[in-house]
Amino acid sequence: MxxxxxxxxFFVDRRPLIGIMPLPPLEDLIACPHCDTLHxxxxxxxxxxxxxxxxxxxxxxxxxxxxxxxxxxxxAGVILLVAAISFPFIDIDAMGFENQTSVxxxxxxxxxxxxxxxxxxxxxxxxxxxxxxLLALIYAIGPxxxxxxxxxGAHVAFAMxxxxxxxxxxxxxxxxxxxxxxxxxxxxxxxxxxxxxxFVVLVIITLFNDRVMSRLSIWKALEREGAV
Amino acid sequence: MSTTPDxxxxxxxxxxxxxxxxxxxxxxxxxxxxxxxxxxxxxxxVRCQRCHGPIRSRDTxxxxxxxxxxxxxxxxxxxxxxxxxxxxxxxxxxxxxTIVGGVIELIHYxxxxxxxxxxxxxxxxxxxxxxxxxxxxxxxQRGRPANAHRRHxxxxxxxxxxxxxxxxxxxxxxxxxxxxxxxxxxINPGIAALSFALSVIFTMLSAMAFDPRLIWDAEGPTAHE
Ligand SMILES: [Zn+2]
Ligand SMILES: [Zn+2]
Numbered sequence: 396m397x398x399x400x401x402x403x404x405f406f407v408d409r410r411p412l413i414g415i416m417p418l419p420p421l422e423d424l425i426a427c428p429h430c431d432t433l434h435x436x437x438x439x440x441x442x443x444x445x446x447x448x449x450x451x452x453x454x455x456x457x458x459x460x461x462x463x464x465x466x467x468x469x470x471a472g473v474i475l476l477v478a479a480i481s482f483p484f485i486d487i488d489a490m491g492f493e494n495q496t497s498v499x500x501x502x503x504x505x506x507x508x509x510x511x512x513x514x515x516x517x518x519x520x521x522x523x524x525x526x527x528x529l530l531a532l533i534y535a536i537g538p539x540x541x542x543x544x545x546x547x548g549a550h551v552a553f554a555m556x557x558x559x560x561x562x563x564x565x566x567x568x569x570x571x572x573x574x575x576x577x578x579x580x581x582x583x584x585x586x587x588x589x590x591x592x593x594f595v596v597l598v599i600i601t602l603f604n605d606r607v608m609s610r611l612s613i614w615k616a617l618e619r620e621g622a623v
Numbered sequence: 624m625s626t627t628p629d630x631x632x633x634x635x636x637x638x639x640x641x642x643x644x645x646x647x648x649x650x651x652x653x654x655x656x657x658x659x660x661x662x663x664x665x666x667x668x669v670r671c672q673r674c675h676g677p678i679r680s681r682d683t684x685x686x687x688x689x690x691x692x693x694x695x696x697x698x699x700x701x702x703x704x705x706x707x708x709x710x711x712x713x714x715x716x717x718x719x720x721t722i723v724g725g726v727i728e729l730i731h732y733x734x735x736x737x738x739x740x741x742x743x744x745x746x747x748x749x750x751x752x753x754x755x756x757x758x759x760x761x762x763x764q765r766g767r768p769a770n771a772h773r774r775h776x777x778x779x780x781x782x783x784x785x786x787x788x789x790x791x792x793x794x795x796x797x798x799x800x801x802x803x804x805x806x807x808x809x810i811n812p813g814i815a816a817l818s819f820a821l822s823v824i825f826t827m828l829s830a831m832a833f834d835p836r837l838i839w840d841a842e843g844p845t846a847h848e
Contacts, residue, residue: 418652424663426656429775430839431648433656433663449646450775450839454661485801492804501800510799513817516824517796520789550674554659561786561827564793570740571793577737578729578794579802614660618673 425611427452456609462616465532465607466540468600472529475597480522483588485572487579498522498590520564525601528563532556532604536613538620545622553617557610566598648839655680658836685834689760692829697753699822707813709795714806719813722746722791744790745819752788752826755781759833768841778835785830788823792816 418424425436427447434454439445445455458464479498486495502518535553538545546552572594576585649656653666655678662673671678707719720728722745729738755777762774795816802810 421654421663421665424649424654425661426649426654426663428656428658428661429835431650431656431836432646432839433649433652433654450772485797487801487804489804489807492807494801494803496797496800501797510812513792513796513812513820516820517793521793554674554676557659561782561831564786564789567787567789568793570787571790572797574737574741574790575794575797575801577734578798581732582808583802583804611661614662614674618662 425454427454428611455612457612458607458609461607461609462536462540462613465604466536468604468607469529469533472597472600472604473526473533475593475600476522476526476529479590479593479597482590482593484590484594485576486586486588487583488586489583495588498594520562521568524559525563525565525597528556528559531559535617539613539616545617545620549622550614550617553613560605563601565594565601569594569598648836650680650836650840658834681836681840682832682834685832685837686760686764688832689756689829692825692832693753693756693760696749696822696825696829699818699825700749700753701818703815703819703822706815706818708791708815708819709798710811710813711802711808712811713808721815722819725791725794741791741794744788748784748788749822749826752781752785752830756826756829756833759838763837763841766841771838771841774838775835778830778833778838781830785823785827788826789820792820792823 419435423436425434426432427434427450429452430447430450432447432449434445434448439455439457441457441459443457444453446453482497483495484497484501486493488494498521502514502522531552534546535549535556538549572591579585649663655664655666655668656662657664657671657674657676657678659676660671660674662671664672664678666680668678670676704722706721708722708725709720711718711720722741726738726742726745729735729741759774759778759781795812798810799812802808
């Protein structure tokens with residue numbers, strides 16, 4: 396049987412809205428980002444999921460300590476990303492010819508001639524954008540966790556983490572790496588370096604972060620704490 | 624706030640046919656919702672009170688942007704399949720491999736699982752995505768009210784899965800970084816690697832330009848108020 400989690404977000408009945416009864420104050424409403432349906436923004440208890448009444452999209456999925464988790468994992472993510480860039484990634488050895496590759500090498504390997512745009516794109520997808528996303532998230536939610544006023548431009552930073560989400564492709568890169576390894580495993584001896592494992596952990600953190608993040612709740616918290 | 628019936632969303636989400644009775648949209652109520660943060664703003668607002676982002680009741684240019692990016696993606700997908708993705712040079716041979724050629728080679732060496740992944744990411748997902756986005760755009764243009772739920776699901780899948788097409792580009796990146804063993808063998812990216820990356824980027828932009836609220840607009844009387 397399909398599990399339908401309980402929730403406390405109510406949908407707005409259209410009848411009272413048409414002229415007869417007054418609207419609730421706008422800050423007590425929430426609209427589904429996917430289908431525009433209005434709901435009353437009632438508190439959702441931690442651990443439960445509030446879905447849109449009409450299209451089923453998750454509106455709120457609050458968890459206890461979610462922000463603290465998000466912050467500490469993001470900080471861990473930054474450290475891992477730095478490690479993933481600096482340490483050897485993969486080492487291959489074919490007939491005595493050895494080549495050690497760091498992630499930076501992978502990016503700059505074809506940075507000559509027509510490889511340049513591709514190198515730039517790969518650098519953006521696997522290093523720059525994931526890093527910008529993590530830093531912007533730390534900037535935006537850090538003060539919320541420590542109980543301070545949000546920093547100036549916190550909403551710009553958080554909007555950025557949301558917009559960059561599809562373009563940060565560390566997890567897709569790792570699948571690509573696995574495919575590449577299968578392709579050359581017969582031709583050469585492959586040794587996996589520490590950066591490879593740093594990347595694996597980073598991917599797990601990113602996937603977990605995106606699950607924990609309840610973006611509408613963070614926007615509400617930023618508004619409540621007076622972000623400018 | 625006792626004006627609204629306190630019906631928790633524990634009941635099954637919507638009936639399979641049509642909108643659930645009593646649902647209203649921000650637009651129908653004369654308000655503008657923010658797609659980024661969910662905040663409901665007054666009808667004339669152009670900036671969201673909560674996240675300060677630009678807001679519009681509906682993105683009227685949505686479909687134009689969708690089509691423009693989609694066509695760009697389609698065009699870039701053609702050279703991506705015709706030209707080589709990988710250029711391998713070794714002492715004994717010089718070899719150019721297209722996307723499909725790479726899949727066939729993997730099958731040849733018995734790596735069926737990996738061949739399946741590459742084929743799905745480089746052929747099935749891009750082609751499926753072209754068709755899905757075109758179908759969504761056309762169905763919205765024609766104002767079809769039917770099966771909004773299924774189309775919305777399709778939109779979700781397209782949004783989620785599109786970026787995974789990038790796998791083969793990363794394969795090429797890693798292979799050309801690793802296999803630079805001067806005298807023995809070198810691997811370099813071909814033209815297709817760039818055109819394929821562009822094709823994926825363009826179709827991602829196309830999917831992002833689509834305003835999913837348009838799917839639901841045709842569904843109920845709420846659309847025409
Ligand atoms: Zn919805
Ligand atoms: Zn907003």
